[in-house]
Amino acid sequence: MITVKLYSAVRKYGGKEVLFDHKDGMTVRDIVEDLKIPLKELSIIILDNFDSTPDIMLDRTVKDGALLHLFPPMAGG
Amino acid sequence: MFGYMGKLLRINLTNNSIKVEDLDLELAKKFVGGRGLGTKMLYDEIDPKIDALSPENKLFFINGPMSGTPTPTGGRYMVVTKSPLSGTIASSNSGGTWGARLKYAGYDGIIVEGKADMPVYITVTEENVEINDAFDLWGKTVGETTDILQKEKKTNVLAIGPAGERLSKIAAIMNDKDRAAGRSGVGAVMGSKNLKAIVVTGNLKVSLFDEEATKANNKEATQKLKDNPVTGEGLPAYGTAVLVNVINANGMFPTNNFQEGVFANAEDISGETLAEKYLVRKDPCHRCPIGCGRYTKTDKVEGGGPEYETIWAFGADCGVKDLAKIIEANYWCNQYGIDTISAGATLAAAMELSQIGLLDHVDFEGHKLEFGNDDAIVYWTKKLALREGFGDEMADGSYRLCEKYGRADLSMSVKKLEIPAYDPRGVQGHGLNYATSNRGGCHVRGYMISPEILGLPAKLERQELKDKPFWTKTFQDLTAFIDSTGLCLFTSFALGADDYAKIFNSIVGTSWNGDDVLKAGERIYNIEKQFNIEAGILPEEDTLPERFLKVPMPAGPTEGHVHRLSELLPEYYELRGWDSKGAPTKERLEDLGL
Ligand code: SF4
Numbered sequence: 001m002i003t004v005k006l007y008s009a010v011r012k013y014g015g016k017e018v019l020f021d022h023k024d025g026m027t028v029r030d031i032v033e034d035l036k037i038p039l040k041e042l043s044i045i046i047l048d049n050f051d052s053t054p055d056i057m058l059d060r061t062v063k064d065g066a067l068l069h070l071f072p073p074m075a076g077g
Numbered sequence: 078m079f080g081y082m083g084k085l086l087r088i089n090l091t092n093n094s095i096k097v098e099d100l101d102l103e104l105a106k107k108f109v110g111g112r113g114l115g116t117k118m119l120y121d122e123i124d125p126k127i128d129a130l131s132p133e134n135k136l137f138f139i140n141g142p143m144s145g146t147p148t149p150t151g152g153r154y155m156v157v158t159k160s161p162l163s164g165t166i167a168s169s170n171s172g173g174t175w176g177a178r179l180k181y182a183g184y185d186g187i188i189v190e191g192k193a194d195m196p197v198y199i200t201v202t203e204e205n206v207e208i209n210d211a212f213d214l215w216g217k218t219v220g221e222t223t224d225i226l227q228k229e230k231k232t233n234v235l236a237i238g239p240a241g242e243r244l245s246k247i248a249a250i251m252n253d254k255d256r257a258a259g260r261s262g263v264g265a266v267m268g269s270k271n272l273k274a275i276v277v278t279g280n281l282k283v284s285l286f287d288e289e290a291t292k293a294n295n296k297e298a299t300q301k302l303k304d305n306p307v308t309g310e311g312l313p314a315y316g317t318a319v320l321v322n323v324i325n326a327n328g329m330f331p332t333n334n335f336q337e338g339v340f341a342n343a344e345d346i347s348g349e350t351l352a353e354k355y356l357v358r359k360d361p362c363h364r365c366p367i368g369c370g371r372y373t374k375t376d377k378v379e380g381g382g383p384e385y386e387t388i389w390a391f392g393a394d395c396g397v398k399d400l401a402k403i404i405e406a407n408y409w410c411n412q413y414g415i416d417t418i419s420a421g422a423t424l425a426a427a428m429e430l431s432q433i434g435l436l437d438h439v440d441f442e443g444h445k446l447e448f449g450n451d452d453a454i455v456y457w458t459k460k461l462a463l464r465e466g467f468g469d470e471m472a473d474g475s476y477r478l479c480e481k482y483g484r485a486d487l488s489m490s491v492k493k494l495e496i497p498a499y500d501p502r503g504v505q506g507h508g509l510n511y512a513t514s515n516r517g518g519c520h521v522r523g524y525m526i527s528p529e530i531l532g533l534p535a536k537l538e539r540q541e542l543k544d545k546p547f548w549t550k551t552f553q554d555l556t557a558f559i560d561s562t563g564l565c566l567f568t569s570f571a572l573g574a575d576d577y578a579k580i581f582n583s584i585v586g587t588s589w590n591g592d593d594v595l596k597a598g599e600r601i602y603n604i605e606k607q608f609n610i611e612a613g614i615l616p617e618e619d620t621l622p623e624r625f626l627k628v629p630m631p632a633g634p635t636e637g638h639v640h641r642l643s644e645l646l647p648e649y650y651e652l653r654g655w656d657s658k659g660a661p662t663k664e665r666l667e668d669l670g671l
Contacts, residue, residue, distance in 0.1 A: 007322045008315050008349055016344070043306070044532055046326050049634035053536045069326045073306035075531050075570045076317030076348075076369070076385045077524050 390421020
């Protein structure tokens with residue numbers, strides 16, 4: 001099972017949390033496409049404690065039991 | 078004169094003198110305004126060694142050239158003084174409308190000197206300046222004071238609350254009710270002068286060097302702010318508290334006085350939850366198209382805020398998950414005029430002292446200061462601000478409290494100013510910024526969270542050390558410039574140094590480029606540092622609390638990391654042209670025209 005957590009503006013694509021069954025070779029991109037999130041609406045992705053931008057993260061494979069966080073562009077301070 | 082009004086008000090409360098002085102335009106341009114000009118003038122006028130709460134200290138309320146102009150977010154001012162909390166330079170920025178109104182009354186700034194015998198307040202109009210008896214206002218909250226003094230629409234009120242009157246070293250100066258020059262204890266300096274409020278009325282216009290170019294630049298800047306997903310969507314929809322989840326998901330959301338980096342109840346106190354349950358409307362500052370400010374309402378209170386930092390300080394840092402209680406604590410900070418970051422972080426430090434048994438003798442009056450006790454944050458915020466009971470021991474911030482119990486190491490502060498809501502073990506560049514910020518533990522001197530976590534303008538790996546000194550210095554210098562203009566730092570999520578240069582040129586009549594902007598920022602950073610050195614701030618104070626340097630983060634996405642300051646600091650000093658002890662070299666100062 002893979003746990004996907006969504007935040008602020010991208011919650012409209014699936015609420016706070018979506019669970020996915022794991023499939024071999026599954027990537028972050030597969031999940032994002034499945035959720036129908038336009039890539040330009042994503043800014044930061046955290047997969048199993050590593051955080052980076054979509055260009056670095058989308059083609060990473062997702063292991064069974066993974067925790068994936070998807071964030072739209074945001075800032076504060 | 079363009080951008081500037083050309084006049085400064087100098088008010089001496091010891092002898093009731095009021096003088097109008099001409100602004101030195103060359104000096105103003107060199108130091109831009111606000112933070113830069115205020116620091117330069119303070120440095121020239123006081124001995125940095127003086128007691129910050131003595132009549133010798135001066136209080137600058139000072140605008141930048143873009144304040145009061147139609148530039149988006151052009152309404153902010155700076156309070157510049159010597160900090161009673163840290164002993165360093167203090168420059169505390171605030172939004173709302175008060176700063177712009179001061180320009181509409183005809184002044185770039187007000188310099189308050191001396192000390193009144195009795196409580197007073199100052200009124201400033203286009204025609205007149207008066208010092209008035211504030212006997213009946215003393216003791217009143219910021220809200221009550223503002224309601225009494227706010228007589229017409231074109232008037233804005235700046236005031237301290239009871240915390241400033243009682244010289245709490247973490248007291249804020251408030252304007253427009255709930256906008257705060259929050260940090261460094263500037264409210265105590267105002268209280269020490271027996272000055273309760275400054276009421277400003279005015280309707281003048283700021284002259285612009287090139288009206289057409291300014292109009293075009295503003296249009297372009299406004300469009301950039303609107304098109305940018307952060308300033309155009311994220312901040313307007315969720316406010317700064319949108320950060321709660323991303324900082325927590327990175328395992329650097331300081332929990333229980335920075336003992337941990339993951340707060341299990343982050344969602345309960347997030348910007349998303351705030352928007353869903355308590356948000357009434359956006360609450361933008363003067364001429365701000367972003368509007369990150371919140372106006373919220375619970376069963377008990379309603380008003381401005383809370384910001385991300387406030388939610389963290391009273392929330393995760395105190396182990397509290399009740400957002401309504403956090404909003405209430407924020408409300409009382411605004412009413413009593415106290416810095417929400419330092420107040421929340423001081424309660425958290427007290428909770429840790431209590432956790433290890435050092436406060437067993439304290440009468441907690443039925444509201445024990447222990448992590449997770451949401452009732453305690455509201456109760457003790459009020460007591461702290463009023464210096465009542467154990468609140469008196471907390472009123473001067475976490476450092477003095479912890480030092481009293483022999484555990485200064487439990488104050489999560491730099492130069493005695495409480496560190497905000499990002500554990501430096503999770504962000505190496507941002508930690509370097511905390512250690513080298515001229516006012517102490519502050520996030521908005523060089524907001525490295527932007528590249529290291531949010532990927533703005535580019536994503537840097539947060540634990541990587543390479544290039545972090547360069548980025549930190551660049552962010553610090555750019556921020557020093559923005560803080561001096563009268564614009565909001567949040568514009569920098571969408572605008573860069575060249576944009577600022579263009580806007581500055583069309584308003585003031587200079588012909589600067591992005592490099593000139595950064596150089597002006599660097600000049601300002603260096604004069605601040607020079608002030609600190611002459612004030613007696615020691616080189617070893619450019620550091621972080623031991624917890625961050627020696628105790629690895631216990632669990633979560635930042636598990637096992639410490640902050641590697643000693644590997645970053647030498648390169649940072651070298652880039653700045655400072656010696657190995659962090660003092661600007663003679664050559665560097667000369668090069669910057671200091
Ligand atoms: S972005 Fe927020 S803090 Fe900045 S001027 Fe606008 S409302 Fe005020």
